[in-house]
Amino acid sequence: MSHGPSEDGGEPASATFKLLNILPPTAQSDKDIVCDLSWEMLHDAPNYEALSYTWGTTTQDQPITIRTIPSHSLDPSLPKTGIVLVTKHLHAAILRLRQETVPRTVWIDQLCIDQHNITEKNAQVKLMADIYRRAQRTVVWLGELDVLEMDQQAIIDAAERMNFRPMEREYSTPKDQLILKDLIGFKAQGNAHDLGQRRREIFAALLSRPWFTRAWVYQEVVLAQKGIALCGSLEMDLDILINLLDGVCNLDLQERGEEASIMYLSTGYKPMSAIGEARHHSRLGIPQPKKSRWLSILWQAIGNLAATNPRDKVYAFLAFADLTEESRISPSYGKSIKSVYTDATARSIYSVGSLDVLELAIKSGELPGDLPSWVPDFSQPLPSSPFMTQFGGTGFQASRDSQYTFKTSNTELTTLKVRGHILSTVASVNPMDFQNHKPSLTLHDWIKLADVTAWVQSQAQHRIPRKSPDISEETFSTLELRILRTLLAGGAGSEDWPYKWHDSILEVYHNEYSILEAKDNGIVYPWMKNVMKIMVNKKFFMSAESDFGLAYEAVSEGDLICILQGSKTPTILRRVEAGSNHCRLVAQCYVDQCMGGEPYKERGWTNENTETFRLI
Numbered sequence: 315m316s317h318g319p320s321e322d323g324g325e326p327a328s329a330t331f332k333l334l335n336i337l338p339p340t341a342q343s344d345k346d347i348v349c350d351l352s353w354e355m356l357h358d359a360p361n362y363e364a365l366s367y368t369w370g371t372t373t374q375d376q377p378i379t380i381r382t383i384p385s386h387s388l389d390p391s392l393p394k395t396g397i398v399l400v401t402k403h404l405h406a407a408i409l410r411l412r413q414e415t416v417p418r419t420v421w422i423d424q425l426c427i428d429q430h431n432i433t434e435k436n437a438q439v440k441l442m443a444d445i446y447r448r449a450q451r452t453v454v455w456l457g458e459l460d461v462l463e464m465d466q467q468a469i470i471d472a473a474e475r476m477n478f479r480p481m482e483r484e485y486s487t488p489k490d491q492l493i494l495k496d497l498i499g500f501k502a503q504g505n506a507h508d509l510g511q512r513r514r515e516i517f518a519a520l521l522s523r524p525w526f527t528r529a530w531v532y533q534e535v536v537l538a539q540k541g542i543a544l545c546g547s548l549e550m551d552l553d554i555l556i557n558l559l560d561g562v563c564n565l566d567l568q569e570r571g572e573e574a575s576i577m578y579l580s581t582g583y584k585p586m587s588a589i590g591e592a593r594h595h596s597r598l599g600i601p602q603p604k605k606s607r608w609l610s611i612l613w614q615a616i617g618n619l620a621a622t623n624p625r626d627k628v629y630a631f632l633a634f635a636d637l638t639e640e641s642r643i644s645p646s647y648g649k650s651i652k653s654v655y656t657d658a659t660a661r662s663i664y665s666v667g668s669l670d671v672l673e674l675a676i677k678s679g680e681l682p683g684d685l686p687s688w689v690p691d692f693s694q695p696l697p698s699s700p701f702m703t704q705f706g707g708t709g710f711q712a713s714r715d716s717q718y719t720f721k722t723s724n725t726e727l728t729t730l731k732v733r734g735h736i737l738s739t740v741a742s743v744n745p746m747d748f749q750n751h752k753p754s755l756t757l758h759d760w761i762k763l764a765d766v767t768a769w770v771q772s773q774a775q776h777r778i779p780r781k782s783p784d785i786s787e788e789t790f791s792t793l794e795l796r797i798l799r800t801l802l803a804g805g806a807g808s809e810d811w812p813y814k815w816h817d818s819i820l821e822v823y824h825n826e827y828s829i830l831e832a833k834d835n836g837i838v839y840p841w842m843k844n845v846m847k848i849m850v851n852k853k854f855f856m857s858a859e860s861d862f863g864l865a866y867e868a869v870s871e872g873d874l875i876c877i878l879q880g881s882k883t884p885t886i887l888r889r890v891e892a893g894s895n896h897c898r899l900v901a902q903c904y905v906d907q908c909m910g911g912e913p914y915k916e917r918g919w920t921n922e923n924t925e926t927f928r929l930i
Contacts (some may be wrong), residue, residue: 329355329356329357329441329444330353330354330355330356331353331354331356331359331421331426331438331441331445332351332352332353332354332421332425332426332427333351333352333354333359333360333362333419333420333421333426334349334350334351334419334420334421334422334425334426335349335350335351335352335417335418335419336349336408336411336412336413336417336418336419336420337349337350337412337417338412338413338414338415338416338417339412339414346378346379347378347379347405347408347409347412348378348379348381349378349379349380349381349408349425350380350381350382350417351380351381351382351425351426352382356441356444356445356448359448360419361419361450362419362420362421362449362450363418363419363420363421363449363450363451363452363453364420364421364422364445364446364449364451364452364453364534364538365407365411365420365421365422365423365452365453365455366446366452366453366454366455366525366530366531366534366535366538366541367403367404367407367422367454367455367525368403368457368524368525368528369401369403369404369424369622370401370402370403370404370457370524371401371402371403372401372622373401373402374399374400374401375399375401375402376399376400376401376402376404376405377397377398377399377400378397378398378400378405378408379395379396379397379398380395380396380397380398380425381395382395398425400424400425401424403455403457404422404424404425406457406458407455407457407544408422410455410544410547411453411455411544420453421445421449423442426438427439432647432648435645435647436644436645436646436647436648439629439645439647440644440645442530442533442534442633443533443537443632443633446533446534446537446538447537447538447539449538449539450539450540451538451539451540451541451542452534452535452538452539452540452541452542452552453541453542453544454525454531454535454541454542454543454544454552455525455544456520456523456525456543456544456545457523457524457525457545457546458545458546459516459519459520459523459545459546460546461515461516461519462516462519462520462545462546462548463546463547464512465512465513465516466546466547466548468497468513469497469513469548469558470548470550472493472494472496472497472558473550473554473555473558475489475493476489476490476493476494476558477489477490490561494558494561494562494565495565497510497513497562498510498513498514498517498562498565498566499511499513499514500565500569501569513562514562514566514576514577515576517559517562517563517577518576518577518579518580520545520559520582521559521563521577521580521581521582521583521586522580522581522582523545523582525582526581526582526585526586527581527582527585527618527619527620528619528620528621529615529619529620529621529626529627529630529631530621530626530630531585531589531619532585532588532589532592532611532615532619532630532631533630533631533633533634535552535589535593536589536592536593536596537596537633538552538593540552541553543555553590553593556586556589556590556593557590559577559586560586560587560590562577563575563577563578563583563587566578571753571754572753573752573753573754581618584614584617584618585614585618585619588614588618607634607636608631608634608635608636608637608662609662609670609671609673609674611631611634612627612628612631612674612690612692613673613674613696613700615627615630615631615692616674616690616692616694616695616696617695617696621693623647624651624692624693625645625647625649625651625654627692627693628643628654628655628658628692629643629645629654632645635662636665636666637661637662637665637666638664638665641661641662641664641665642661643657643658643661651693652684652685652689655685655689655690655691655692656685656686656689656727656728658692659671659675659688659689659690660727660730663718663730663880664718664721667717667718667719667880668717668718668880668881668882669718669732669878669880669881669885670702670881670882671690672688672881672885672899672902673700673701673702673883673902674690674692674696674700675687675688675689675690675691675899675901676690676696676697676698676700676866676901686728686729686730686929686930687898687899687900687929687930688730688899688929697851697866697867698848698850698851698852698866698867699806699847699848699850700902701803701806701848701883701902701903701904702882702883702902709805709910710804710882710883710909710910711882711909711910711911712877712881712882712883712884712905712908712909712910712911713734713877713878713879713880713881713882713911714911714914716879716880716921717879717880718732718878718879718880719733719879719880720732720733728930729896729928729929729930730928730929731926731927731928731929732878732879732880732926732927732928732929733878733879733924733925733926733927734876734877734878734879734881734885734924734925734927735876735877735913735917735919735923735924735925736874736875736876736925737857737859737861737875737876737877737884737905737908737913738857738858738859738861738875739857739858739872739873739874739875740855740856740857740858740863740865740869740870740871740872740873740874740875740886741773741855741856741857741858741871742773742855742856742871743853743854743855743869743870743871744766744769744853744854744855746762746765746766746769746853746854748760748849748850748851748852748853749850749851751846751847751849751850753843756826756827756830757822757823757826757839757842757843757846758823758826760846760849761798761801761823761846761849763794763797763798763801763823766797766801766854767790767793767794767797769854770793770797770856770862771793773856774860791820794820795819795820796862796906796907797854797862798819798820798823799819799906800854800862800863800864800904800906801846801849801854801864802819802842802845802846802848802849803845803848803849803864803904804904804906804909805845806845806848818838819838819842822836822838822839822842823842826839848864849864851866851867852864852865852866852867853865853866853867853869855869857875857905861875861905861906861907861908862905862906863875863884863903863904863905863906864903864904865886865900865901865902865903865904866886866900866901866903868900868901869886869900869901869903870888870900872888873886873887873888873900874886874887874888874889874897875903875905876927877908877913878927879921879924881902883902883903883904883909884902884903884904884905884908884909885899885901885902885903886899886900886901886902886903887899887900887927887929888900890930895925895926895927895928896927896928896930897927897928897929897930898929898930899929
């Protein structure tokens with residue numbers, strides 16, 4: 315029976331995959347690497363480990379010898395013996411993995427998937443989640459790090475002394491806190507401070523390893539039964555290492571703040587935190603919001619993780635996609651990037667009956683011409699935080715409980731049909747830019763409530779508001795509260811929306827300096843400081859009905875403000891031409907006093923008396 319790829323070009327027969335046996339060094343040479351490669355049945359494979367690493371470079375110039383075991387030598391895709399060139403980073407990893415006296419069985423994508431065979435690659439990538447789930451453990455190779463050698467033992471000793479519990483991500487015991495503080499010289503002076511600074515730099519260098527920002531590592535590590543991390547000669551339980559890094563990062567943040575903490579500013583801090591949290595939830599069996607997990611992961615991935623092949627910004631996270639059977643996505647590296655992104659977006663919408671994924675289709679400035687306006691560019695970081703950072707956990711329900719109902723069998727569609735109500739049009743956009751946000755900024759430095767309020771009042775004087783109550787009839791404090799609530803996007807879709815401190819935010823804003831002088835920030839002030847980041851790269855606008863809103867910078871006068879079925883937030887659309895139902899998606903937005911479906915009651919809307927738009 316052949317264990318190679320099936321003849322029809324689909325998945326390997328009965329879910330087969332290749333495993334690599336790294337053989338011990340020979341007496342003749344301890345530098346030459348020799349491995350056996352064979353096809354195995356996934357459900358009946360021998361015990362193996364899976365390697366999680368980065369290629370480091372696409373240059374493959376390091377030789378290893380690959381042999382095939384006799385029972386599989388007839389497989390034409392496996393030469394009996396041959397030299398295979400691999401990247402320098404992988405070559406170093408195999409040397410570290412190789413054992414002195416016995417073979418070591420591992421799965422390594424660079425060698426166990428024929429990277430030049432699209433058919434095999436499509437099939438094997440589809441199996442990768444199960445490959446990592448079934449591995450006895452996943453070995454994370456972080457590479458060599460010479461500066462680690464001097465402090466390696468101190469780091470190991472600290473980890474061994476701490477009371478890390480396998481099912482917890484806590485280091486809150488007084489003993490653990492003291493160990494971490496001693497390790498990085500927390501608020502130390504003299505030589506102890508210099509030692510702590512050096513170790514902070516080591517941890518920052520460790521977090522700057524490319525592994526932390528590789529898209530595929532999220533799946534590889536979150537699904538792993540057990541993980542170990544290798545960095546040079548350092549070997550440590552992966553969960554312990556993540557907890558240790560998380561602990562020292564938090565202490566560094568506490569002492570220095572976001573703008574000065576070298577660990578927080580490292581490229582790996584946010585991915586490391588996300589991986590640790592996901593592993594923690596997975597091991598405890600904590601359920602994730604059914605309709606939001608994939609979108610939440612994609613949102614984090616867009617900004618923090620990278621992939622050499624842009625298609626992998628979707629394929630690397632398919633293990634977490636809560637899609638119906640008919641909407642399942644199969645990797646296809648022969649498809650164009652545009653087709654992959656469009657297909658993934660459409661299937662996400664059809665599968666859960668929700669337009670939540672449109673939150674990721676954030677555009678900055680001119681709308682790009684290649685992708686349809688409603689399709690996120692998963693390869694590029696978002697210019698601003700989406701309004702629904704919680705996705706399924708948000709309190710926003712602008713379209714109430716309505717669902718997206720259109721479906722099509724056309725897998726190459728570029729037009730998305732949607733149905734909804736026109737709330738109003740954008741009448742004016744405040745020119746103020748909210749850019750270059752820094753955590754050290756005060757509420758007054760960043761929000762500039764007085765300037766926005768003056769602009770609103772000037773706009774009200776030049777037109778006749780059609781919505782009651784008239785802006786001119788509002789008390790100044792009521793007007794300020796509405797504007798402030800809008801600038802904070804009603805809590806930015808957090809679990810606190812509608813937030814408990816509705817009546818407190820204006821008082822806290824105006825008493826900010828007293829709060830800072832008293833050094834008692836309470837609860838509301840830090841919450842507002844955190845939420846105000848939602849304003850980055852967004853614009854305050856007014857509608858023709860005197861609604862206040864917050865939208866991405868691409869918003870323009872004359873744009874439609876719509877509430878679409880299946881969307882938790884209002885949507886900004888731009889007609890292709892006057893009177894046409896063909897529109898471009900500008901972005902989702904926040905409209906004050908409309909986020910809970912209020913217009914349905916106020917205007918007598920139903921799910922039947924809607925308009926149909928075609929998004930291109």
